[in-house]
Amino acid sequence: MDIQKTMREKAEAAKRASRALAILPTGVKNEALRAMADALEKRAELVLEANAQDLEEARAKGLKRSYLDRLMLNEGRIRQMAEGLRQTAALPDPICQGDYSTIRPNGLEIRRVRVPLGVIGIIYEARPNVTADAAGLCLKAGNAVLLRGGSEAIRSNTAISSLLMKAAYKAGIPEGALQFVEFTDREAVDAMTHMTGLLDVIIPRGGAGLIHHIVENSSVPVIETGTGVCHTFVDETADFDMAVKIAVNAKTSHPSVCNAMETLLVHAAIAEDFLPQLARAMEEKHVELRGDARAREICPEMREATEEDWSTEYGDLILSVRVVPDLAAAIAHINKYNTGHSETIVTENLESAHRFQKEVDAAAVYVNASTRFTDGFEFGFGAEIGISTQKLHARGPMGLEALTSTKYLIYGEGQVR
Amino acid sequence: MDIQKTMREKAEAAKRASRALAILPTGVKNEALRAMADALEKRAELVLEANAQDLEEARAKGLKRSYLDRLMLNEGRIRQMAEGLRQTAALPDPICQGDYSTIRPNGLEIRRVRVPLGVIGIIYEARPNVTADAAGLCLKAGNAVLLRGGSEAIRSNTAISSLLMKAAYKAGIPEGALQFVEFTDREAVDAMTHMTGLLDVIIPRGGAGLIHHIVENSSVPVIETGTGVCHTFVDETADFDMAVKIAVNAKTSHPSVCNAMETLLVHAAIAEDFLPQLARAMEEKHVELRGDARAREICPEMREATEEDWSTEYGDLILSVRVVPDLAAAIAHINKYNTGHSETIVTENLESAHRFQKEVDAAAVYVNASTRFTDGFEFGFGAEIGISTQKLHARGPMGLEALTSTKYLIYGEGQVR
Incomplete structure (x- = not known):
């Protein structure tokens, strides 16, 4: 034919x-x-x-x-x-x-x-x-x-x-x-x-x-449509319990979909206190962690993350983790490696929240919520043909x-x- | 370099x-x-x-x-x-x-x-x-x-x-x-x-x-952006003076721009009365007319239009003319040959006006006005980067x-x- x-x-x-x-x-x-x-x-x-x-x-x-x-x-x-x-x-x-x-x-x-x-x-x-x-x-x-x-x-x-x-x-x-x-x-x-x-x-x-x-x-x-290298940034002022809950949800509730998280960024000022709590929660959910040098100093059990990890959509129970000096570095990392899909910041600081939403270049930019909500039904459209990136x-x-x-x-x- | x-x-x-x-x-x-x-x-x-x-x-x-x-x-x-x-x-x-x-x-x-x-x-x-x-x-x-x-x-x-x-x-x-x-x-x-x-x-x-x-x-x-094979359809009930005024404006006020008319369609019921009046007005403006067989029966001075004429953007003082049996045929001609830019109907009949606007597939569909208005300033946007087709x-x-x-x-x- x-x-x-x-x-x-x-x-x-x-x-x-x-x-x-x-x-x-x-x-x-x-x-x-x-x-x-x-x-x-x-x-x-x-x-x-x-x-x-x-x-x-x-x-x-x-x-x-x-x-x-x-x-x-x-x-x-x-x-x-x-x-x-x-x-x-x-x-x-x-x-x-x-x-x-x-x-x-x-x-x-x-x-x-x-x-x-x-x-x-x-x-x-x-x-x-x-x-x-x-x-x-x-x-x-x-x-x-x-x-x-x-x-x-x-x-x-x-x-x-x-x-x-x-x-x-x-x-x-x-x-x-x-x-x-x-x-x-x-x-x-x-x-x-x-x-x-x-x-x-x-x-x-x-x-x-x-x-x-x-x-x-x-x-x-x-x-x-579709490809999503989504980030969660845990800011200096984040509520740790909320941050862990959001991160675990974004990574594990449905790892193969495009609005799942692939990389977690954490503010250097709290990394030492926060990462062990995160690592325990992720371990319970069988998530493999891949960290940068600083993250591995804090949690030596993490594998080493390579440059390739930062732009990989795992679609699986794998998470890359990076410690960043400040909000500006988090935004710069996201704007370099993301696919324009969904990004979230966990913070109690209004100025950080506002700046994150203004400067991050993505279709959906969250404050204190899981990236998993990027979806036509969740946004109130009643239907969805796909997610444009x-x-x-x-x-x-x-x-x-x-x-x-x-x-x-x-x-x-x-x-x- | x-x-x-x-x-x-x-x-x-x-x-x-x-x-x-x-x-x-x-x-x-x-x-x-x-x-x-x-x-x-x-x-x-x-x-x-x-x-x-x-x-x-x-x-x-x-x-x-x-x-x-x-x-x-x-x-x-x-x-x-x-x-x-x-x-x-x-x-x-x-x-x-x-x-x-x-x-x-x-x-x-x-x-x-x-x-x-x-x-x-x-x-x-x-x-x-x-x-x-x-x-x-x-x-x-x-x-x-x-x-x-x-x-x-x-x-x-x-x-x-x-x-x-x-x-x-x-x-x-x-x-x-x-x-x-x-x-x-x-x-x-x-x-x-x-x-x-x-x-x-x-x-x-x-x-x-x-x-x-x-x-x-x-x-x-x-x-x-840009390419415009724009049409004027003169309906059975058109006001002849208005139709001539609109057609002359659409063709001659700025022939090289994309919202200028390239083809005029006329309802068969009025073609014999209307076309001679149109031809005189166009002749005064030095417009070359190219007609289909029926148009040339009425105005033998017209050159013969070929199939190619119907899809040509002359950008010049040339106009192709076709006699169509009815509104449906006018709409079908336009939807076949247009570039999705601007089309107009001259009519006194509300139903024809409504149907033309509904069924013609173009960015701008006019009733009783010149296609030359398709422009960011004329539409009230205050500026224009181009016209999307x-x-x-x-x-x-x-x-x-x-x-x-x-x-x-x-x-x-x-x-x-």
Whole structure:
């Protein structure tokens, strides 16, 4: 089969459908999302069967446990996907909301309203739930979507997307608005990244390798998501118990996600008192610590951290630890090594808190809270398509609004310039 | 000289400066912009001298008149640049304005505030005024800027940027925040488009060739600007006099700019009555008309329009004309051939007006007004860095807000997840 040609046909069909979808009434979109949820639950056995085959193959390939866990579906996870679709249906429709309005001295009436982006490409890896989540969010915001999942989940994704498409089209979504790419070759990804004029944006979701490849090669605009080298800075005035609680939560509550902490920085003035308490708490949670020279003087059981450690997203129970002379050094370390995701300071000093928030360059900058809160649901958006680590278009957790653009509507009475 | 190395050093210096610039008080930025304006006016003779040399070389190369006009500076144009900087100084500072704020059930206080993008690359062609305009807007929004102008204006741009840098740094802008690229080779452009991690965005301003090259090759995010294949649709119920007035204005008031009209569509029901009136008015303004078969039946003096005409930005006194059976056909033609810039309908029918605005896919969709109004000043933004024809980040005229990103600031009291 000619991959390039088939891919282009899919994108063209999506683009055609996007015109009608852009002006589809909210009620039809919501009804379709609920029908998609029902279809997933009613035909769960089809999805589970496909998933069992994916899992079997992945096990035979010797893929590691964390990977298998991301790939695995069960009735509970399918119910979660369905619930996600129903929650998206219940959210306010972002389309046609206005956010700027003026009448100019010459009488022109100018309004800016939200419109869909058009056609969105989603390129993702192991998690089959992305198929349902992304489809629901894109459709709700009036966008057609081209979904390209990873090869390991191909059977699960195919089963899910077939059910979703059938239900969506039956409920009035324009035919072609939901496209699933069955090609698992890299060629399909490369075809998508060069569909300027057909795709309006590509959102990659997955590991650093995938995201880097797409950012470097795409001529379609990309929203970079995901990689998180997040820091906790324990300031001179920190409440030790609070600092330990926040650090343990940020590192261990879900080590594989992007808002988990990778490096802890501690103010030199308290390092000697604080680090032993931290080390004990981390040890209880089986976290391997890697320290700089000063940290290892205080806690000799730590391994030595190398330069590479400071920029590594472990995604695992490993934490690098560095003693810094002051707040300025902490901020400088973070701005050098972070990925622009989430950073937190634990402090009782208002000035330090304020300066940290002002000078640290990241999507989310916390005072006295765990970085684990960087998430569309926790931020009150009701949904999330990913977490942007770039500065253009959207930064931080992306809800429905991030899947829209704007349009100026101008009324005149014959004005010329 | 090693272009790659020097370019990287400039970008690194800009990035370092951007940290301090991001938190510089508004007063210092405004004072610097006014000092830059004063410097331009006081040392105008240096700029004019350099410009005279550029013009001489351009004439010797036989460049055409419209090009020479864009390149040419005189005292009035230098005063305009200075006034532009003073107006930018007078605009509200977009930085730290908040646009989202919530207290979550767990007590977390979440605010979203505007922050600078960081380092902006501007790649432009003949107009030396872009050097001052772009520098002023980028600095006001707290961004460092790397300016790379065209080879034909190299002496003018060098003179302007030296004056601006000296004045800016003396007034407290962090050293390095304003960088001018003296290399006119394509290699300098290609170096910029691959500075991921140093440049946060590239905004190209110039012809379709330059913009296309950058969009296709850049791994740094790009905001596409400029190309405008704009349409006027004269509906069945249009007031003929108004339609002619709007069409003549949209075509002839400034044919070389991107918001000028390139194609006129007319409803079949009125084509026979309307087109002769239009043709007379356009003839008076020396506009060459190129019609489809039906238009040429009515006005046989028109040349024949080819398929290529429908997607051509003439930038000149040429207009393509097509007779369409109805509103739907007009919308379909526009959505097929436009560049997402500006479109207008002339109509007395409310339903047609509404449907046109809803279904046409463009940054600015007008009813009964000339497309020439698509402009940051006309829209009330007080300034303009360009007109985005893409949907991501910013669409339509871009003012200061388009040069910013956002950051979430979160206050807690020890919350963990």
